[in-house]
Each structure stands twice: as structure tokens, then as C-alpha cells.
Amino acid sequence: MTLVPRYELPIGSEVTLFQRKLVVLGQSDKGYEFSDPETGVPYSIPFQKFVDYLKLPGTRFHGGITPGANLVSERLGGYKTSKALSKEQQEIAKFNTSICKAIDLLIAARREENGNPKLKITARFLDQGSNRKFLREIVTTLFGQTVYLKLEHGGRSARWILYKGRTLLKYYRVYEALPSDVSPLDALVTLDHLKGNRTPRLCYELERLMFNAWNEFGLDKKGYSIANVRQHLEGLVGAANAERMRNRIPALIMPSNSSLKAFRDRLISPTELAVAVKGEREARNLRGRGSTDIRALLVGEYVEMDECKASLVISAKMKGIWYQLSNEQKETLKKIDEEIRTRLTILVMIDVASRMPLAWVISDQPKAQATLELLRMATRDKFREQRKYGCSGEPARATGLGHVKNDNGPGLRNSQTIAALMGCASMNTIARAYASTDKPYIERMFGTVESVLLKLIMGYTGRKPGELPGYDAKADGVLNVEELYAILTRFFIDEYPSLPHFGVGMGGRRPADVYREINDLRGQVRPMDSNWRRIHLGWEESVTPTDEGVRVFGGIFFNSDELQKQRDELRITGKVKVFVDPDDMNLATVVLPKSQEILEVQLQITAFADMTLPEILDLMAVWRKEDPVSKQIHEDRLVETRRQRRDMLAAISADRKILRSYSTIEECRKMARAVFAGARVAPVKQLSNTVEPGRLADLDHCERIVLADDGGLLDAESIARQEGIGREELVASSNSGEETPELSPRKATKKESRGARASEKSHGVLGRPEKVKGLK
Template identity: 50%
Template sequence: MRLVEHLKLPGARIDTDLPMTGGRLAQRLGGFASTQALPAAQREMAQVRLALCRAMEVYREALRTQHGDASLELSDRSVDRPEALSFIADVASKICARKIRVQPHRGGKSNDLQIYRGRTLMKYFRAYEGLGTGESALDALVPLDHLRGNRKGRICGRLRDLMTEAWETIGLDLKKPSVSNVHGYLEAKISEENKRRVRNGLPKLVVPCLRTLREHRDRLLTPTEILVATDGIRDARNKRGRGSTDLRALMIGEVVEIDECRLSLVTSAKEAGFWERLSDDQKEVLESVDKEIRKRWCILVMIDVASRMPLAWVISEEPNAEATLALFRMATRDKTREKALYGCTGEPAAPVGLMHVKNDNGPGLRNVACIEALMGIDSINSVTRSYAATDKPHVERAFGTLEMNVMKLLPGYTGRRAGELPGYDAVENGVIRVEQLHEFLTSYFIDEYPSTRHFGFGMNGRRPYEVYRHINETRGQIPPVDPHLRRINLGWEQEVTPTDEGVRVFEGLWFNSTELQVRREELGVTGKVKVFVDPDDMNLATVVLPRGMHPIEVQIQVTAFADMTLPEILKLMAEQRRENPDIAEFHHDQVMRTRLDRHEKITAIGVEHGLSRSYSTVNECKAMARAVFSGARVQRPQAPVAATRPGDVTSLHASGVYAIGDGAVVFDGTAEPLASDAAPDRDDPVSRDVEAPAKPDAPNGERRTAAAPPVKAPAQPARTLSPPKDLKELE
């Protein structure tokens, strides 16, 4: 049963030749299964010995034919004759293509071989003749130079244990200690061990050298295991892991890779005529900003995996979502504008749909805005692993080629790592502007990179542009994204109120179409609508109406802005609005002076013609306001104190009614007026002192003269009521 279980194991087999040969050739080679694992010099000598054996076969057949004896065999003496050696050497030289001499070469250095003596030749010939079925003649004739030398160990087992302990304790650490650090620890351990051995009467151990200690480590671990122990498994996977040996895409746009890489870009704001007008404080601030910008430029690149064709490239100050969306927009649009702008002669990649996008976990790539945009245009998004170069090797290699061919030649290059260029001042030599860098990148990715031979896996030395054209002719590409879908998910959005003139976005760009006005009337749109524009192509825009089933395409109405990008339009408008401070001050003074002169002339005309004043002062406005509001308040009437309500005067129980006289009799009568109650005389001082109101339209002078000084009226004597008449008793 155990035999059957072992036979079922993977790789198990039965050696049927073992009973006949005993595996003698494998034992002769020292465990090697074939001569192909041995050095080239040994394999070459095996070919020479095989050629000699075959030449000896020819010589034996010649002798048998000559003597007519089919059973004739060679011997040491017969082979050692000069004529036999000459015959065998000539035939063997033709077989192995090496010159084999009978006599030694005289003078100088030669690569010719000298034939063996007869006994040696017969030893090899007998081994050749004694080969069994399935045995290789080269394995039987190859020299065993790899087994020469003393193979016994000269270091005792205890010392090897101490060296192993030293490597495990000190050497195999992520801090990557040197061999000398391990040797120092081993020396201390051997010193402690020697004290113990002296007490036991044993000889001391000898401290091995650094080379012996390093060879002991190499015997314990493989290079990959050493790399994992000292550099970590992540770095070991990148350096020792398998590369990309598969065709990951067959169509254009099927799989694309994007990545971001920081560059050392130096910009300058010291343009002629601008730097001189700044104050010292402004120059200091601008210098600090300039230094900050030099450290923070970043390049984003998208590569098509099937053809290695660059699809998009963007320069950004910081990796962010907006820069990544600009990269997606460039890959899905036409790039003829960049070609014409920078005078390129090559053909850039056409607009293509993005089926599968592979990016890393950078902040500018792995965010909600970018993932939502990819989902909106029906793309697959894959986030690769951190520090896993094989997940997207094509764009990683493109960055290395870009830096080697372009970045190293630009002034202001700082090197791939800190301190790589100790004698070069990148900040001092940084004069490249962002526009110039974009021009260099565009010309490289359109004219140079697609026309350079590519030796990546699957390319086989072909040029990316030729592969791109071949794939388009045979398999095609992913169809471009729908224009409305592209603007809605990758473009810029604004909410505006539509009018009869269309929609107005970015404070001055008008878009309109007949369909927009018709749908606006049919749906009765009164509020705001959403407008989506492509910043790289402002000729068309997409409008989404509330309750609208389909998006509407509108055209730009300002023909001066046709075929311009949105940043260019905004820059043009800003340039038109920007004004020289000196010119602005001149025009401001002129406008203010003109306004004052016009006011003075109008005032002079009013004085000249005696026009009444049509304006009021602050005090006059306050006085008139008080007159307007005086008496305008309506107060709720209240009952007087100790008064009786109407209808309750004759009530005996009502409040405010008092009895007159003694008893419970109430009298009713009429009061007669006294003489003093007669009408006042015309010469009454009280009547004369009352001022008559002046006419409202009287002049101010007349109103002031009509008022007389007040005269105090004399005190009037107290009046008494007369007794009532015609009193009747109430029943």
C-alpha cells in the first residue's frame, strides 16, 4: 500500500534501467542528470572524445576490410601506432571541427588539440562501446573537472552553528547590517565558547574571515531569501517577481494604464517690463512663490496597452481629481489642435473609448469624482496594488523612457533621487516655463515616442504607431464616448436661467439652439437648467432641462470664441479687463472732473433764472417728517373718571351718579345762564390775545409780522350755578 501511495505522488516514476545499469552515469557525474548542466569547457571536451571514438570505429572497419576479418578488434598497441594515430586524428578533426595534432605544436600559442596515446584512446572507446540502452555517450566521456579538489569541510560543526546563530541574530534584519557587524558578534560568541572549551581541555575555535562568513550565509539561503530578509517581501517581489509576459489587450482602448509622476519643474516670473515695476515686498513674495512652484509640478500620462501609444498627457501643480478628469477628456477627444499648435508632423491617437482603466492608489486617481466619471462613461476602473510594478508595467516604463530622453536634457533637472547631481544647482538653472514644458511633452508623445522601436513584450521591435495602425485595420478600437455622455460626466457644470437668447455661462459665453427654445416653451421651464461644457472644445455644449427626456445640444453664439478652449477664453477676457494703473487713474480723474463741472454749470443756470429750490436739506427733511407723523396716531377712547355711561344717568345704582339734597328725592330742572355767561365783548383782552392762523401760502415775512407778543389775560372770578327751576317730583 505504501508503494502505491508513493507512486501516486507528483513526479514519482519507476526507473526501469536501474536493474541493468544501476544509474552509473548519474553517479559518475556526481548527481547531475545531464552534461548540459556542466561548464562549457567540459562539454566541448566531451564532444572531442566522442569524435575520437567514432574515428576509431571507422579505423576498425577499415582494418577489418583490409584483413578480411570481421571479428578484428582494436588493441592498445594497434591504436598506438603512428599511422593509426594519424588516421584517427584526421577523421576526428573533420567530425568535431577542431584541429587535432599527432605531434605537439611548436612555437607560439595555439588552440589545437593533441591526440591521446593508445591506452587512453582505448579506455574511452571501451566506455563508448559499453553504453547501454538510453545512455548518453557524452555523459560517459565528459571529463569530471567539476569533481576535482578537496570536498571535505575544514570548519567544524560547532563553528558553523555559531555562524548560523550570528546570521540569524544580527545579519538577517531589515536594518541591513553589514557582514562586519555579524563578524563582530560572531567573534564575541567564539571568545565565550573558547573559554568553555579551555576548561574542558578542548582546542580553541579559530575566528573565520569575512569571506568565509559570507559564503556560509550564501550556503544557508538563496539570493531571494536574503533579499526578503533584508529588504522586505514587498521590495523582493518587485525585484525578483515574475514580469509581464502576456498580451493584456488586443484592441485600442481595451486596457489603458494611467499614472502620475512628480517632476522638478522650474518656472520664472521675471519677464522684461514686469519685474522692474514690483516693489521689494512684492518681489520677495514672488520669489517665495516661485520656489514653491518649482517643487510641486506633476505629470499624468495615459498609455494604451495594446499598441503602447500615448493617449493623453497633462501637467498639474498637484495630483488632484480635476487633473485626472482633464486626462480622461484628452484621451477621449481629438488631439489635432495640439498637433497644429506646436507644429508636430506625426499623427496623434484618435478619440477612443475607455473600456478598462488601471490606475494606482494615488490621491489624484483614487477619488470619488474620477471613479464616478468612469462609471458614467461605462468604463471599468481597477485600482492596482501599492508597490506592485507588474500590475501596470507599461506606463511605469514609459516614465523611465521619458525622463531619460527628455527630462535629463532640460535645464533645471534635479535627478531621480536626492543628491544625484551634487554639483548642479537646479533652482538656479530653472528657466523652463510650463508652456514650454508642455510643448516638449507634446512633441515627444506625438513625433518621437510613437516612431521609436519598442522592444517590450509583444512589440518585438515594432514602432507604437505602426502597431496602432495595424490594430485599427485588423481588430479596430473601442468606439468613442457619446458627446452628451462625455460632457455630462467629464465636463464642467453650471446652473443658469435660460432666456430667449439661450443660456449664459461663465459670465459671458452664450449658447443657443432652436431645439432649446422649442423644448423650453413646451415644458414651460421657468427655473434654472444644467449646462455641461467641455473646457477643451467650446463650440458645443449640452443642456439638461427639468423633466426633459433627452439632453439638448446647443452651439456657441459668440463667434469670436469659436475653436478656443475655456482657459483661453477666460484668459482673453481677463486680459481685456486688465488695465494699467496709470491709465486707469488718468481716466478716473477725467470722469470725476467732468461730473463736477457739469454740476456747477447746472447750479449757475438755476441761480441766474431764479428757479425755486427743488431739493431739501437734512434738517428740513426731519422737520417735515415730524409734521407728517404728528396727529396721525389714532388712540382708543377711554371712559372719563367718575363719569356715567349714556343711559345710566337716572339709575340710582349706577356708578358716578350722586344724589342732590337730603332724602331720596331726585330733582330735575334746567339751569339758567348768568349774566357773566353772556358773549364776551369785542374788546375782551382774552379774545384779542388769540392769534389768528396765517394763510398757508403767505410769504415768510408776512407770517412773521402777523404774530403779536402774547398778553396775559386777567384772572376771572369764580362762577356759581343758579338754583334749578320748575322742579318736579319723580314718581
């Protein structure tokens, strides 16, 4: 059977259970009897339940009605223990207690020496030289500091001097009469905190005016000083004194600035003053509580990210080529330099469980793209940066993001970032802006970065405007963005993880050690799937697939057997979506419009393997960059070669009398005027066995174009161009009339018989018949 403890609770003592005070009435065989002093309702609590209630938070025992229960509180002026008094008073209480214990040892020793068990002590007995030397040795041992027998000079001394016999006896009598529940330290402590004149020195009327001054004027958002409030109080006191003088009452005196400030401190607390003067938001930052709990146990379980403007001037000028630039290029680069100097922002993500930096980005425009780059860096390893910048430490590995907390900055709180986090299956919490207690870990990290790193870099501007009045940060801002990123990378990989961290849950351990310990004991959040990571965090391109795969960013090809198979089976002819990770271009993800599968394709250009997208684009830019002199030589060579080939072909055509297959501009203009001069095209058939006027002697019978009006045929010209006859001659001969007639192409579709009736033929001018006898 389990033993249930039964505690001795004095009758009349108070116990707080469930935030209610209960008075002990007694103890029965079943449990304790309590009573509610407010309602008088009795309660009976069994012994086992009372033991369980003691484990709950808020359960407290209060002093009961005993001989020494309220002695300490009454003597100390309301304080429950001497630990609440000043350090000097506590030292004196310890010194007095050591003296009383030494007197006990002195009495025991003298009674044993004299063989008188009833030996009594007196002030004269304690003033004896041998006894004082005995007490000094014992007190020095118990008290831990050197005690002297007498004071060599008058006044107050920093040395501990053994009291005279009368004072020693006084403290010992108090020590003897102490109840068992009272500490000697509380009974023998001096009451220096109760000394002094406690009566108010300001009259009620003056305090009323001081209250009005603070209540109506002093607690303003503009933050008036004590001197401003005192000036306002002078007006109030002056008006009151004028009234008092008329009634022959003594005038009120003006309080000092210290009295006015002390009166304000009695009226309101520092927190209330901060809310009244600086606003609720600033008061929460100044007086609000931070985080005093271990918020995460796994790496990646809870991360915080934030953006902060760097207190640093960075130059956009590239070293070594400034003298080679033209004046126009220099002016443009100066404008870019000024823009970067004013808009540089650092984005950082930190793991709360280990305090390890997961990602860091420098951006001149902290928008969604910069935040997505921060998320991509956090979910991949940082070994490329480690090798590139020569870091000796080990950066954080790729991890998933369980809970991401950020504020409502423009680059953090936007639709693209929130959609990406939702696609990553991460919980996103948007904290309040300008509320440092909502994100205490990342805010503290920015302070460390500025005080440990940025303050040492050339171009540091200070934490606030005008903090460094004698330093020209703009003139010393010689670092460019790439150099700053290299310094920042080495700090977050080599320096910060090796610094002792005294935050909540760290205990002075280093983030790198905590990261390894958590990884060995509890592990990390599993990383994201590579395809889903590229879809939600990568860059998207819409391209048309071909037999060579998909081509993105102008010249980077990806392909796979599965892509070609799906393309043939689904008969895909339109565009598909391609997602790439700009930090790893070896693979890409393709989403087909009619396919339920997500395809992974491989990079086809081996020269681009293990390169980032910016590096590939820079390489392609280098390839396409030409020397101006060499470019002009090649262009001149192309022009000369093409001119020589054209002249050679023209000479061959003229020598061999090859007809032209093209029309000149002037010929096209004349034909266009004839075609579009309001004419209509009529399908008129040519009369059989007839020719155009002026062509009677020609023996050929090819198709003709005749000029006609509504009345009939007027003139005609053959469309067959004879060798040596230009097109302009035909047009000129056909347009010899007053107005440009309508051109009507006449094409014979069927050869008519000779005996056809004249009425069935078209009206017009007939030529000379070939057989006159047949017409008779």
C-alpha cells in the first residue's frame, strides 16, 4: 500500500488552492477541513487529493496565527524577509547573527572552564579583553571578514568593529527570545530603511496643482521634459497664489524639478509612462516580455526570417576599370552607385533550435524574388559558398521548413512568398512590425551582426543618424556588393556558429555544437522534394518542346527520354512549363498540360554542368562579347565578299542574256497605278480568228490583253513580252489615251468554230479576215 503523507497544518493558517484562499479548520481521519473566509463554505479535502493539489502551480502556504508569525512583517515595516532589504542591511544582519553565535560559544567555554553551569553574562563580562579577543576570532571565522576590536578614529568606518558590551548584550537578549519560526537574520537586521522624516513636505493644494500639470499637460505624445511641465505648473501656481493673496493666505512655493519628477513617479509606473509618452507599440518593445522558453527541438522545426537595412555604405564601382570608362559611363555608374548606397538590405533566416544561420541574401530591392532566394538557400546546402569564399567551418545542411515566422515587410509579406510557403507545406506566421518581442531570436542576431561585423567595415554609418559626426562613411564606402557578401558569408559560416551563445536554451554553448547535438539526438525536418522545390521556389519558363527537348533562357537545353515519350503519346504542340533552380542547373522540372506526371529532365550541355544560372548567363555573355576592332574587320570582310559575288552574277547574266526575274521599283509603281486606278476586271473573251490592231502581220496566236470600255473594244496590246521589249513600253502604249482605261484580261477558254454566228461573238473592232471568200 502506498504511503500517503499527512502534513501538520496549523489551525488558522491559510492555503491558496486554485487561486482561492482557504483557512485551515482542522484535520479529521479522512482529510483536511478548510473554510472559505469570503463565503464561509466548508470544504473537506482527502489526504491524497491534497498531495496532488500541491503539485499544481499556484498552491501556496501562508503564515498562520502563531507567536512569531507576524513578528517579522511588523518589525520590517511590511517586508516579509530581510532578503528584500538593501545589501548593506543584510551584511549587518549577518554580522550581528555571527556575534550572537559567538557569544553562545563563549558562554559554553567559560562555563566549562569555571565549572559553573549557571554562569550568567553581563555587559561587563562581555567587555573583558580576553572575552572580546575570543569573540573576535569566532566572529571573523563565521562572518568571513576581518573584525577589529576598536575604532582608531572617530566617525563612520568601512571596517567591522566589535560592539561594546552593552550593545553585545542587547543583541544577544533578542537572539535568545526568538521564536522557533523566526530567522535570526530577520530579527537582528537594522531598520535603516525606516529612518528619516516620513511626513509629506508638500501641502495638499500644491500636490493638486502638480497632479493637474501632469494629468493635463505632462503626459503628451510629444514627450515634454520636466522643465516644460514646471513652466506649465508656474502658471497654475501663479493663478492660485493670486487668489490666495486676495484672501490673505500665504503663497504656495514652487517645487523643484526633482520633487516634480518624484511626484510623477508616485502617480504612474515606468510602463504607464512609456505608454503615455511613446505609445503602446514602442512601450511594448521597451517594456514587453521576450521569449523565455525553448521554442523548437528539431533543426528546421521553427525558423525566423527578417530583413534589415544595413548601416553601411557600399560602392557599386568596379575596381580596376574605372579609368577605362567614358564620361557618360562614369556618370551612369555614379547614379547606380548612389542608388545602391541608399537601398541596400540584408535578409537573414535563422534556425531557432540551434541558432544556426540557414540563409543570408543581400538585395537592393527587398521584394518577393529576394525572399524566394532566401528560402532556396535555406532548403539547400551551402557548400558552394564554403568553397567559393574559402570558409573553414561547416555550414548548415539542406533542411525542410516547418514553421516560418516573419513580419509584414514588403519583401516578406506578399502573395508570392506566402504561396511558396504554402506549396512547401510550411506553416507561416506573420508577426507584427516594430514588435521585437514577436521575433526575439532574429532581432537579437541582427544586433550581433551590426556590433560584431558591420561596425568594423569601412563605410559604417552608425545605428542612428548623426551617431558618428566625425566620420565620413560615404567617402570610405569602397567595398562593392560582392566583397560585402564574401565577408558576410565567412561571418555566418566561420565566426557566428563558433561564438558562445547565452540565449534561452543555449546556456553558453556554441551554435555549431548545438546543431551537431540536435542532429545526433533528435534529427532534422526532412528536406523538400526536389521537383516540388523547383516548382514553388524556382524560376518558371513557358517554352515549346522540340525533338531537342526544352530550351530556356535563350540557350540552355534540357531533355529526357520520358519527356519525348510523353510528348509523342499526348500529341503536345503548345507550350509547357519548365521550372529550374537557379542555384543548381543540372536538373529541371517539366509540367505537361495533358500529363498527370511531373517530369524531371537533365541538362544537355555538359559545359554548363555544376554551374548556377547567373554563372551560365555570364559565361554566355563572355562568349558573345566581341572586340570592336575585330568585329569591324569581320563586318567589312562580309560586305566585300557579298558585293563581289553580286557583281559576278550580274556580269554572267548580262553576258549570257538571262532575262530578269525581278521587277524594279519604278515598274511596280507604274503597274500599280494602272491596276488600282478605279478599273474593273471583266472576264471578256477574245474574238476567234482576230488580232489586236497593229499586230496583223504577227504570225503568233498567243493570248492577248485588250483595252475595252462599256461600248466595246478600243485598243489592245499583247501581254507576251517579246525579247528586247520592256514592260514599261507595253504600259506606255496601252495608256496612250486621254484617261487610263480598265485592263481586262481576255483569255480564250475554247476555240470556236469558224461558222459561229456574229451575234454570239463579242462586239468590238474586227481585224482583217484570213479567208475573205468564206465570208460571202
